[in-house]
Amino acid sequence: MTTPSEKNHNKHLDLLQDYKIHLIKHIQELEKLDKQSEFAKKWNETTIKERKEELQVIDKILKNLIRF
Numbered sequence: 001m002t003t004p005s006e007k008n009h010n011k012h013l014d015l016l017q018d019y020k021i022h023l024i025k026h027i028q029e030l031e032k033l034d035k036q037s038e039f040a041k042k043w044n045e046t047t048i049k050e051r052k053e054e055l056q057v058i059d060k061i062l063k064n065l066i067r068f
Contacts (some may be wrong), residue, residue: 013065020058027051 002010031047034041 009065013062016058016062016065020055020062023051023055023058029057 027048030044030051032047034044
């Protein structure tokens with residue numbers, strides 16, 4: 001039987017994992033737009049970089065929380 005804190009922990013891990021998947025899809029969409037337009041490439045350059053950095057942070061958090 002899981003405790004309330006374990007349920008809460010798992011719930012938050014699931015939410016973080018869902019957000020990670022959302023970010024991956026968002027980055028893929030931005031990169032697809034980059035291939036279609038030079039203007040979009042310049043426009044999305046910093047956004048893609050920031051999202052990839054955010055994705056790295058989320059990965060680190062997930063790896064550390066799973067050990068919990």
